[in-house]
Amino acid sequence: MKYYYINGKIIEVRHANIHVTDLAFLRGYGIFDFFKILSGKPLFIDKHINRFINSGKILGIELSLSITQLKEQIHKLLNANKSSNASVQMFLTGGYSIDGFTPTNPNFIILENKLSVNDPLLYLNGINLIKLKYQREMPEAKTTNYSNAIKMIKKMKQKNALDILYYNDKFITETARSNFFIIDHKDVIYTSIDNVLKGITRQKIIQLAKNYYNIKEKNITIEDLKKAKEAFITSTTKGIMPVVNVENDIIGKGVPGVITIHLMQLFKKFIKDYLRNR
Amino acid sequence: MKYYYINGKIIEVRHANIHVTDLAFLRGYGIFDFFKILSGKPLFIDKHINRFINSGKILGIELSLSITQLKEQIHKLLNANKSSNASVQMFLTGGYSIDGFTPTNPNFIILENKLSVNDPLLYLNGINLIKLKYQREMPEAKTTNYSNAIKMIKKMKQKNALDILYYNDKFITETARSNFFIIDHKDVIYTSIDNVLKGITRQKIIQLAKNYYNIKEKNITIEDLKKAKEAFITSTTKGIMPVVNVENDIIGKGVPGVITIHLMQLFKKFIKDYLRNR
Structure with a gap:
């Protein structure tokens, strides 16, 4: 520009x-x-x-x-x-x-x-996350405070990870630059509710998923994550991106899950319609 | 300039x-x-x-x-x-x-x-602090992250306070821009050791006080503060500044204590000698 x-x-x-x-x-x-x-x-x-x-x-x-x-x-x-x-x-x-x-x-x-275009392979193969015990100071505000995330860039590169999953004393909250979702073995979709930035894409996904799935805003524990069948992140830049690995813990079968793929398709269609109607 | x-x-x-x-x-x-x-x-x-x-x-x-x-x-x-x-x-x-x-x-x-010169009355009368439950993210580093302190400026003005005393789940740590010391009824001086920025003035005061008092680096609790006879802060800009009130809790008699005043004199003399010898 x-x-x-x-x-x-x-x-x-x-x-x-x-x-x-x-x-x-x-x-x-x-x-x-x-x-x-x-x-x-x-x-x-x-x-x-x-x-x-x-x-x-x-x-x-x-x-x-x-x-x-x-x-x-x-x-x-x-x-x-x-x-x-x-x-x-x-x-x-x-x-x-x-x-x-x-x-x-x-x-x-x-x-x-x-506009940076994300590698299509990331959506096809899913991404890795690393973990960090960290709670943003003002979770509901989009402040410029990203020191802890930037500090982790080296480790992300080493682990071939694309983002950092934050967890606090009690719960998994969000990633450094996205919201986090998991899907359990009953096909229920969960996304963290407390101490997270309420993402715009997060909100759209909740609305879209409601027509097809049981989706709940609820705090996610480490145990929930270990048992999850699928996981994905959402953000303005990434849309929905499947997560297949969290610091060496493989999610589901280690490939993007069917519900995640379905949500990706729904979101793609939603954006198309949104653009057509403006 | x-x-x-x-x-x-x-x-x-x-x-x-x-x-x-x-x-x-x-x-x-x-x-x-x-x-x-x-x-x-x-x-x-x-x-x-x-x-x-x-x-x-x-x-x-x-x-x-x-x-x-x-x-x-x-x-x-x-x-x-x-x-x-x-x-x-x-x-x-x-x-x-x-x-x-x-x-x-x-x-x-x-x-x-x-160089901003602090009002001499602050040293003569002592200052008020307000309290905030807050732990800096990287306590040993002097990062530019001061959002939580700046957010509190209004409250500081309302309470006629000059700085913010931070405490975490366990201990009182430091103020937004200074280190914190208390003196107990046995004339022992304490300053927090964990999760604080190790101030240069803090270190000088520890060295100077050692010749006259029992001084210990130790984590300070809210109870310690409530029982304290004297309190003060140290920083590059403020030197030693007596604290007489922490969010409506009066410290000692509500005036700068004798040991604090002695330390202020020692530090003043130390700076004078330091400048003479350079």
Whole structure:
């Protein structure tokens, strides 16, 4: 892409700078959200905007724009870049801070990047996860705090894993960048409910699956996972992706399960219809 | 100050920008440290540099400069600004990331700012703390993750508090920006040992106090605090600051205690001698 957006201005990517006194930079005090553009249409943009504003509320960062104004600003960038497929990230930070600690006027930044296409083999063969005992500090907010995930990149590479499954004292919660689902031997689908980011794709999958399966939001234990027949993750960038291995524990037969594949097909069709009807 | 430092270059403060793809900005993946300049002399600079490098090791961010080179770079900025009293912050981040997640060449940034002088009344009257159940994710590293502290600024103002006392499931650990000490009725001084950032001032106080008092590194409980006769915090910016109130629980007689005042005098003299001998 040629342009990013910073506080009302369309700026060439190479000049898209922020001052070093920004509180997301100095103090990790920032939130973000992102959505896809497919065939020129932003996917579930209202839901992403709502979550973005809600993340801000949790951290105490308030966007001074109304939702209508926010959308106008997003479209300003989309119009400048003229790309029909893209990934759009919105950031809201504590602003440029004089004392390096106290928030000021928030900085609002939008990045539009090329849509990264996931290797089809990942969907065909399923992926590996590694595990980490870790609970995100503000689970319901999409904050910029990813240090613990980035620390694990080396281990992910070693284990040929694509994501990190987080668990706390009691439950498996989510992965570093996705929501987590399992399917038991009675074909019941479960996804964690507490201490997780409520994903937009997660919500869509719950709605779609309801027509065919028994699906429940419920906290998942390590034992549940060990007995699971199928597992998958969901996220904006990945859609549904089958999980076949969690740190050397093989899930089911070690290949994507039939229900997961069915849900992948349902979701694909849902997106197609969504795009056709906009 | 007139200048900041970014990746080898001295840059006017108003132009001190980083690109928005920096991983400290996008993902909170960064560490920092800071030290004071007094009478033109950097205080305990070697210890701060060591801790800075160690924080980087914990996060997996490696500075490409040797310690000698690092010091040369710091002095480049100090020479440009020519200020005899200042506060210097070093930052090391995951670098400009193409995919917004994977670290690249770290960005090394130094900010030199006016030394903020604390109100003498805070030392004379002591300060209030509020409490928060919170354990920093990487306690031994000085990461940029301060969201939970910044969220509490409003409550601090309401309660006329200057800092936030963190406690976890078991112990009182540290405050948001300082180490924490208590003194019991037998005049024994305690400071938390586990899950805290090992402060440079903390270490100095332990050394100085040893000549006069029984001082122990030991985990502090809520009960210990309730029975404490005196309490204080230590940090680079604050030195020793007496604590007289923790969220409505009055410490001792509600005024700075005699041992705390003695330690403040010892530390003041120590700094004076330190500066004279450099």
